[in-house]
Amino acid sequence: MLNKEGLTLLRGVTIALLIIQSIGAGIWWGILWRVPEMRRLFLAPEAPISTLFSFSLPDAILILMGGLVSAWGIAQRKTWAGVALSLHTGAIVYAGLYALALPLFSGGAWLGCVLMLPSMICLPLLLWKLYTEKAL
Numbered sequence: 142m143l144n145k146e147g148l149t150l151l152r153g154v155t156i157a158l159l160i161i162q163s164i165g166a167g168i169w170w171g172i173l174w175r176v177p178e179m180r181r182l183f184l185a186p187e188a189p190i191s192t193l194f195s196f197s198l199p200d201a202i203l204i205l206m207g208g209l210v211s212a213w214g215i216a217q218r219k220t221w222a223g224v225a226l227s228l229h230t231g232a233i234v235y236a237g238l239y240a241l242a243l244p245l246f247s248g249g250a251w252l253g254c255v256l257m258l259p260s261m262i263c264l265p266l267l268l269w270k271l272y273t274e275k276a277l
Contacts, residue, residue: 148276155267156212159229162260163208166200169256185247196236203232215277223277230268237261 143151172179173193184193207229214222237257244251271277 143274143276148274151267151270151274151276152215155226155271156215158260158263158267159208159212159215159226162233162264163205163212166205166208170197170200170205183250183253185243186249188247199232200236203229204236207232215271223272226268226271226277230264233257233260233264 173183180190180193184190207225211222211226211229213219214225219225237260240250240253240257241261243249244254
């Protein structure tokens with residue numbers, strides 16, 4: 142069991158990761174919209190650009206906004222923060238598994254997999270630790 146300072150640090154690290162992740166997702170999508178030559182790095186070979194941009198709306202809602210809402214809920218100690226973080230974590234893990242499967246099955250788009258790995262690993266661990274410490 143963590144002491145009060147440890148719980149505060151755990152919440153702070155989670156909030157920081159969520160904010161960085163959301164800002165990173167926004168920057169990433171901004172780059173993809175404005176720099177067309179970057180798009181191919183995140184696509185399976187020969188896949189149309191539409192397969193990439195079909196993820197923009199779900200990412201905006203579940204990844205970008207979901208992370209910010211979760212961070213705010215944790216910071217404000219809202220009763221629903223655990224639910225928000227759980228939904229967000231599920232979305233991250235799903236997106237991360239897709240980002241892993243895409244290069245495994247297509248041979249391309251490894252950069253997306255590499256970029257998703259930190260969130261896909263850290264966020265479930267933080268969620269688990271917050272719940273086991275009854276910090277949500």
